[in-house]
Amino acid sequence: MSGPRRPSGPPGPDSLRVIPGGHPGHERLHVCRRDGQSIAWYDREAARVHLLSESERENVLRALHPFLAGPVAVGPPPVPTxxxxxxxxxxxxxxxxxxxxxxxxxxxxxxxxxxxxxxxxxxxxxxxxxxxxxxxxxxxxxxxxxxxxxxxxxxxxxxxxxxxxxxxxxxxxxxxxxxxxxxxxxxxxxxxxxxxxxxxxxxxxxxxxxxxxxxxxxxxxxxxxxxxxxxxxxxxxxxxxxxxxxxxxxxxxxxxxxxxxxxxxxxxxxxxxxxxxxx
Known part of the structure:
Protein backbone atom coordinates (compact mmCIF):
# COMPACT_ATOMS: atom_id res chain seq x y z
CA MET A 1 0.00 0.00 0.00
CA SER A 2 1.20 3.45 -0.76
CA GLY A 3 1.56 6.10 1.92
CA PRO A 4 -0.55 9.27 2.29
CA ARG A 5 -0.58 11.43 -0.78
CA ARG A 6 1.14 14.83 -0.51
CA PRO A 7 -0.86 17.86 -1.68
CA SER A 8 0.29 19.35 -4.96
CA GLY A 9 0.56 23.01 -5.91
CA PRO A 10 1.96 25.98 -3.98
CA PRO A 11 1.86 25.93 -0.17
CA GLY A 12 -1.01 27.69 1.58
CA PRO A 13 -0.37 30.60 3.96
CA ASP A 14 -0.91 28.34 6.99
CA SER A 15 2.00 26.15 5.93
CA LEU A 16 4.48 29.05 5.78
CA ARG A 17 6.70 30.42 8.54
CA VAL A 18 8.11 33.95 8.86
CA ILE A 19 11.64 34.01 10.27
CA PRO A 20 13.65 37.19 11.04
CA GLY A 21 17.13 37.54 9.60
CA GLY A 22 19.63 40.02 8.18
CA HIS A 23 21.85 42.31 10.24
CA PRO A 24 21.26 45.51 12.29
CA GLY A 25 20.17 48.33 10.05
CA HIS A 26 19.17 45.94 7.25
CA GLU A 27 16.60 43.57 8.75
CA ARG A 28 14.79 40.99 6.65
CA LEU A 29 11.90 38.65 7.22
CA HIS A 30 12.26 35.31 5.41
CA VAL A 31 9.16 33.38 4.38
CA CYS A 32 9.91 29.66 4.54
CA ARG A 33 8.18 26.36 4.02
CA ARG A 34 7.95 23.93 6.91
CA ASP A 35 11.06 22.19 5.62
CA GLY A 36 13.02 25.47 5.97
CA GLN A 37 13.21 26.29 2.27
CA SER A 38 12.97 30.06 1.71
CA ILE A 39 10.48 31.13 -0.95
CA ALA A 40 10.49 34.90 -0.33
CA TRP A 41 11.88 37.62 1.89
CA TYR A 42 10.77 41.08 3.00
CA ASP A 43 13.38 43.84 2.99
CA ARG A 44 12.16 46.32 5.62
CA GLU A 45 14.49 49.14 4.56
CA ALA A 46 13.50 48.98 0.89
CA ALA A 47 9.85 48.14 1.69
CA ARG A 48 10.01 45.38 -0.93
CA VAL A 49 8.93 41.73 -0.91
CA HIS A 50 11.19 39.56 -3.08
CA LEU A 51 9.53 36.46 -4.53
CA LEU A 52 11.29 33.35 -5.80
CA SER A 53 8.10 32.28 -7.53
CA GLU A 54 5.31 34.56 -8.76
CA SER A 55 2.77 31.76 -8.24
CA GLU A 56 3.23 32.05 -4.46
CA ARG A 57 2.59 35.81 -4.30
CA GLU A 58 -0.81 35.66 -2.54
CA ASN A 59 0.21 33.13 0.10
CA VAL A 60 3.45 34.99 0.85
CA LEU A 61 1.63 38.30 1.28
CA ARG A 62 -0.94 36.70 3.58
CA ALA A 63 1.82 35.23 5.72
CA LEU A 64 3.63 38.58 5.89
CA HIS A 65 0.50 40.66 6.44
CA PRO A 66 0.91 41.04 10.24
CA PHE A 67 4.44 42.36 9.71
CA LEU A 68 3.84 44.87 6.92
CA ALA A 69 3.52 48.58 7.72
CA GLY A 70 2.21 50.65 4.83
CA PRO A 71 2.50 49.93 1.12
CA VAL A 72 5.24 47.63 -0.17
CA ALA A 73 6.60 46.78 -3.60
CA VAL A 74 6.47 43.14 -4.66
CA GLY A 75 8.92 41.44 -6.99
CA PRO A 76 12.51 42.04 -8.03
CA PRO A 77 13.87 45.60 -7.84
CA PRO A 78 13.61 47.61 -11.06
CA VAL A 79 16.48 47.46 -13.51
CA PRO A 80 18.83 50.42 -12.80
CA THR A 81 18.68 53.23 -15.33
Whole structure:
Protein backbone atom coordinates (compact mmCIF):
# COMPACT_ATOMS: atom_id res chain seq x y z
CA MET A 1 0.00 0.00 0.00
CA SER A 2 1.20 3.45 -0.76
CA GLY A 3 1.56 6.10 1.92
CA PRO A 4 -0.55 9.27 2.29
CA ARG A 5 -0.58 11.43 -0.78
CA ARG A 6 1.14 14.83 -0.51
CA PRO A 7 -0.86 17.86 -1.68
CA SER A 8 0.29 19.35 -4.96
CA GLY A 9 0.56 23.01 -5.91
CA PRO A 10 1.96 25.98 -3.98
CA PRO A 11 1.86 25.93 -0.17
CA GLY A 12 -1.01 27.69 1.58
CA PRO A 13 -0.37 30.60 3.96
CA ASP A 14 -0.91 28.34 6.99
CA SER A 15 2.00 26.15 5.93
CA LEU A 16 4.48 29.05 5.78
CA ARG A 17 6.70 30.42 8.54
CA VAL A 18 8.11 33.95 8.86
CA ILE A 19 11.64 34.01 10.27
CA PRO A 20 13.65 37.19 11.04
CA GLY A 21 17.13 37.54 9.60
CA GLY A 22 19.63 40.02 8.18
CA HIS A 23 21.85 42.31 10.24
CA PRO A 24 21.26 45.51 12.29
CA GLY A 25 20.17 48.33 10.05
CA HIS A 26 19.17 45.94 7.25
CA GLU A 27 16.60 43.57 8.75
CA ARG A 28 14.79 40.99 6.65
CA LEU A 29 11.90 38.65 7.22
CA HIS A 30 12.26 35.31 5.41
CA VAL A 31 9.16 33.38 4.38
CA CYS A 32 9.91 29.66 4.54
CA ARG A 33 8.18 26.36 4.02
CA ARG A 34 7.95 23.93 6.91
CA ASP A 35 11.06 22.19 5.62
CA GLY A 36 13.02 25.47 5.97
CA GLN A 37 13.21 26.29 2.27
CA SER A 38 12.97 30.06 1.71
CA ILE A 39 10.48 31.13 -0.95
CA ALA A 40 10.49 34.90 -0.33
CA TRP A 41 11.88 37.62 1.89
CA TYR A 42 10.77 41.08 3.00
CA ASP A 43 13.38 43.84 2.99
CA ARG A 44 12.16 46.32 5.62
CA GLU A 45 14.49 49.14 4.56
CA ALA A 46 13.50 48.98 0.89
CA ALA A 47 9.85 48.14 1.69
CA ARG A 48 10.01 45.38 -0.93
CA VAL A 49 8.93 41.73 -0.91
CA HIS A 50 11.19 39.56 -3.08
CA LEU A 51 9.53 36.46 -4.53
CA LEU A 52 11.29 33.35 -5.80
CA SER A 53 8.10 32.28 -7.53
CA GLU A 54 5.31 34.56 -8.76
CA SER A 55 2.77 31.76 -8.24
CA GLU A 56 3.23 32.05 -4.46
CA ARG A 57 2.59 35.81 -4.30
CA GLU A 58 -0.81 35.66 -2.54
CA ASN A 59 0.21 33.13 0.10
CA VAL A 60 3.45 34.99 0.85
CA LEU A 61 1.63 38.30 1.28
CA ARG A 62 -0.94 36.70 3.58
CA ALA A 63 1.82 35.23 5.72
CA LEU A 64 3.63 38.58 5.89
CA HIS A 65 0.50 40.66 6.44
CA PRO A 66 0.91 41.04 10.24
CA PHE A 67 4.44 42.36 9.71
CA LEU A 68 3.84 44.87 6.92
CA ALA A 69 3.52 48.58 7.72
CA GLY A 70 2.21 50.65 4.83
CA PRO A 71 2.50 49.93 1.12
CA VAL A 72 5.24 47.63 -0.17
CA ALA A 73 6.60 46.78 -3.60
CA VAL A 74 6.47 43.14 -4.66
CA GLY A 75 8.92 41.44 -6.99
CA PRO A 76 12.51 42.04 -8.03
CA PRO A 77 13.87 45.60 -7.84
CA PRO A 78 13.61 47.61 -11.06
CA VAL A 79 16.48 47.46 -13.51
CA PRO A 80 18.83 50.42 -12.80
CA THR A 81 18.68 53.23 -15.33
CA UNK A 82 21.89 54.52 -16.95
CA UNK A 83 21.66 57.56 -14.65
CA UNK A 84 21.47 55.34 -11.56
CA UNK A 85 24.38 53.23 -12.75
CA UNK A 86 26.45 56.38 -13.27
CA UNK A 87 25.62 57.53 -9.74
CA UNK A 88 26.57 54.17 -8.26
CA UNK A 89 29.93 54.29 -10.01
CA UNK A 90 30.84 57.72 -8.58
CA UNK A 91 33.67 57.97 -6.10
CA UNK A 92 32.40 59.71 -2.91
CA UNK A 93 34.88 62.55 -3.42
CA UNK A 94 33.37 63.26 -6.85
CA UNK A 95 29.72 63.15 -5.77
CA UNK A 96 28.22 66.61 -5.18
CA UNK A 97 24.77 65.36 -4.17
CA UNK A 98 25.57 65.21 -0.41
CA UNK A 99 26.52 68.91 -0.38
CA UNK A 100 24.46 70.95 2.08
CA UNK A 101 23.17 74.42 1.21
CA UNK A 102 26.15 76.74 1.74
CA UNK A 103 28.59 73.81 1.88
CA UNK A 104 31.54 75.88 0.64
CA UNK A 105 30.86 78.63 3.18
CA UNK A 106 30.50 76.13 6.01
CA UNK A 107 33.91 74.67 5.18
CA UNK A 108 35.49 78.14 4.89
CA UNK A 109 34.06 79.27 8.23
CA UNK A 110 35.29 76.11 9.90
CA UNK A 111 38.80 76.42 8.50
CA UNK A 112 39.13 80.19 8.79
CA UNK A 113 36.75 81.56 11.45
CA UNK A 114 36.44 85.30 11.90
CA UNK A 115 38.63 86.84 14.62
CA UNK A 116 36.96 86.87 18.02
CA UNK A 117 37.52 90.64 18.37
CA UNK A 118 35.73 91.44 15.09
CA UNK A 119 33.15 94.19 15.73
CA UNK A 120 30.98 93.76 12.64
CA UNK A 121 29.25 90.49 11.75
CA UNK A 122 31.16 88.25 9.38
CA UNK A 123 29.55 88.81 5.93
CA UNK A 124 30.00 85.10 5.24
CA UNK A 125 27.42 84.39 7.92
CA UNK A 126 24.81 86.45 6.07
CA UNK A 127 25.70 84.79 2.78
CA UNK A 128 25.36 81.40 4.48
CA UNK A 129 21.92 82.34 5.84
CA UNK A 130 20.79 83.29 2.33
CA UNK A 131 22.03 80.01 0.81
CA UNK A 132 20.47 77.95 3.58
CA UNK A 133 17.12 79.67 3.17
CA UNK A 134 17.06 79.39 -0.63
CA UNK A 135 18.47 75.86 -0.57
CA UNK A 136 15.87 74.68 1.90
CA UNK A 137 13.06 76.07 -0.25
CA UNK A 138 14.46 74.34 -3.33
CA UNK A 139 14.93 71.02 -1.53
CA UNK A 140 11.24 71.04 -0.64
CA UNK A 141 10.42 70.87 -4.36
CA UNK A 142 11.76 67.32 -4.54
CA UNK A 143 8.26 66.00 -3.90
CA UNK A 144 7.07 67.48 -7.19
CA UNK A 145 9.89 66.13 -9.32
CA UNK A 146 12.72 68.63 -8.78
CA UNK A 147 16.31 67.79 -7.86
CA UNK A 148 18.74 70.37 -6.44
CA UNK A 149 22.51 70.41 -6.04
CA UNK A 150 24.23 72.89 -3.72
CA UNK A 151 27.63 74.62 -3.86
CA UNK A 152 28.56 73.37 -7.32
CA UNK A 153 32.27 74.24 -7.76
CA UNK A 154 33.54 75.94 -10.92
CA UNK A 155 37.17 76.35 -12.02
CA UNK A 156 38.79 79.51 -10.72
CA UNK A 157 37.15 79.41 -7.31
CA UNK A 158 33.65 80.37 -8.47
CA UNK A 159 30.59 78.27 -7.72
CA UNK A 160 26.90 77.96 -8.41
CA UNK A 161 24.99 78.40 -5.15
CA UNK A 162 22.21 76.02 -6.22
CA UNK A 163 21.45 74.12 -9.41
CA UNK A 164 17.75 73.26 -9.65
CA UNK A 165 16.66 70.61 -12.19
CA UNK A 166 13.01 69.80 -12.72
CA UNK A 167 10.02 69.68 -15.05
CA UNK A 168 10.37 73.43 -15.66
CA UNK A 169 14.01 73.17 -16.81
CA UNK A 170 17.35 73.99 -15.23
CA UNK A 171 18.12 77.05 -13.09
CA UNK A 172 21.41 78.32 -11.70
CA UNK A 173 20.23 80.00 -8.50
CA UNK A 174 22.27 82.79 -6.92
CA UNK A 175 21.14 83.48 -3.33
CA UNK A 176 21.41 87.06 -2.01
CA UNK A 177 20.99 88.15 1.61
CA UNK A 178 18.57 91.08 1.62
CA UNK A 179 16.94 90.83 5.05
CA UNK A 180 14.91 94.02 5.74
CA UNK A 181 16.72 95.86 2.92
CA UNK A 182 15.31 97.87 0.04
CA UNK A 183 16.45 96.24 -3.20
CA UNK A 184 16.69 98.05 -6.51
CA UNK A 185 17.47 96.17 -9.72
CA UNK A 186 18.77 98.15 -12.69
CA UNK A 187 20.12 95.49 -15.06
CA UNK A 188 22.90 94.39 -14.63
CA UNK A 189 23.33 96.23 -11.33
CA UNK A 190 21.60 95.51 -8.04
CA UNK A 191 21.59 97.82 -5.01
CA UNK A 192 20.98 96.44 -1.51
CA UNK A 193 19.99 99.15 0.95
CA UNK A 194 22.77 101.71 1.25
CA UNK A 195 25.47 99.42 -0.11
CA UNK A 196 27.20 100.14 -3.38
CA UNK A 197 25.62 98.68 -6.51
CA UNK A 198 27.05 95.40 -7.76
CA UNK A 199 26.74 93.66 -11.16
CA UNK A 200 25.17 90.56 -9.63
CA UNK A 201 22.93 89.93 -12.63
CA UNK A 202 25.96 89.72 -14.90
CA UNK A 203 27.57 87.30 -12.46
CA UNK A 204 24.44 85.15 -12.32
CA UNK A 205 24.20 85.00 -16.10
CA UNK A 206 27.86 84.03 -16.40
CA UNK A 207 27.40 81.14 -13.98
CA UNK A 208 24.32 79.92 -15.87
CA UNK A 209 26.24 80.09 -19.18
CA UNK A 210 29.04 77.98 -17.74
CA UNK A 211 26.51 75.45 -16.49
CA UNK A 212 24.91 75.31 -19.94
CA UNK A 213 28.28 74.47 -21.49
CA UNK A 214 29.01 71.79 -18.90
CA UNK A 215 25.62 70.07 -19.20
CA UNK A 216 25.01 70.81 -22.91
CA UNK A 217 21.52 72.00 -21.94
CA UNK A 218 19.93 75.39 -21.41
CA UNK A 219 20.43 76.63 -17.84
CA UNK A 220 18.67 79.85 -16.91
CA UNK A 221 19.88 82.25 -14.21
CA UNK A 222 17.72 82.96 -11.17
CA UNK A 223 18.36 85.50 -8.41
CA UNK A 224 16.86 84.49 -5.04
CA UNK A 225 16.49 87.38 -2.58
CA UNK A 226 16.17 86.44 1.08
CA UNK A 227 13.70 88.58 3.01
CA UNK A 228 13.85 91.94 1.19
CA UNK A 229 11.78 94.76 2.68
CA UNK A 230 11.06 96.13 -0.78
CA UNK A 231 11.92 95.13 -4.34
CA UNK A 232 11.97 97.53 -7.28
CA UNK A 233 12.91 96.42 -10.78
CA UNK A 234 13.35 99.25 -13.29
CA UNK A 235 12.86 96.91 -16.28
CA UNK A 236 12.39 93.15 -16.68
CA UNK A 237 15.91 91.64 -16.72
CA UNK A 238 16.89 89.86 -19.92
CA UNK A 239 16.54 86.09 -19.59
CA UNK A 240 16.76 86.12 -15.80
CA UNK A 241 14.23 85.48 -13.04
CA UNK A 242 14.21 87.37 -9.75
CA UNK A 243 12.29 85.76 -6.90
CA UNK A 244 11.97 86.29 -3.18
CA UNK A 245 12.88 83.19 -1.19
CA UNK A 246 9.21 82.79 -0.26
CA UNK A 247 8.31 82.60 -3.96
CA UNK A 248 10.75 79.85 -4.93
CA UNK A 249 7.95 77.32 -4.49
CA UNK A 250 6.36 78.84 -7.61
CA UNK A 251 8.87 76.80 -9.65
CA UNK A 252 6.64 73.82 -8.87
CA UNK A 253 4.07 75.24 -11.29
CA UNK A 254 6.51 75.18 -14.20
CA UNK A 255 6.55 72.20 -16.53
CA UNK A 256 6.68 70.98 -20.06
CA UNK A 257 10.46 71.29 -20.43
CA UNK A 258 11.98 68.11 -18.98
CA UNK A 259 10.57 64.61 -18.57
CA UNK A 260 11.31 62.71 -15.33
CA UNK A 261 13.94 60.57 -17.09
CA UNK A 262 15.65 63.72 -18.38
CA UNK A 263 15.66 65.23 -14.89
CA UNK A 264 17.35 62.13 -13.47
CA UNK A 265 19.88 61.92 -16.30
CA UNK A 266 20.87 65.60 -15.95
CA UNK A 267 21.03 65.29 -12.18
CA UNK A 268 23.33 62.26 -12.49
CA UNK A 269 25.59 64.21 -14.84
CA UNK A 270 25.57 67.39 -12.74
CA UNK A 271 26.37 65.66 -9.45
CA UNK A 272 29.68 64.40 -10.87
CA UNK A 273 32.39 66.89 -9.89
CA UNK A 274 34.33 65.98 -13.04
CA UNK A 275 31.56 67.47 -15.18
CA UNK A 276 32.54 70.96 -14.00
CA UNK A 277 36.30 70.70 -14.35
CA UNK A 278 36.61 72.37 -17.74
CA UNK A 279 33.94 75.13 -17.92
Missing amino acids: PAELARLSLHPDDDLAPNRPGEALLIALDRHPAPAHRLRPDPRRRALAAERTAGGALDRLEGVGWRTLHSVPLPGGDRIHHLAIGPGGLFAVHAVYARRLRVRVDDPMITLGRHESEPLLRRARAAADRASHALTAEVRPLLALTGPADLRVTAPPRGLRILRDTDLESLARLGGVLKPADVEALHAMARDRRTWGWV
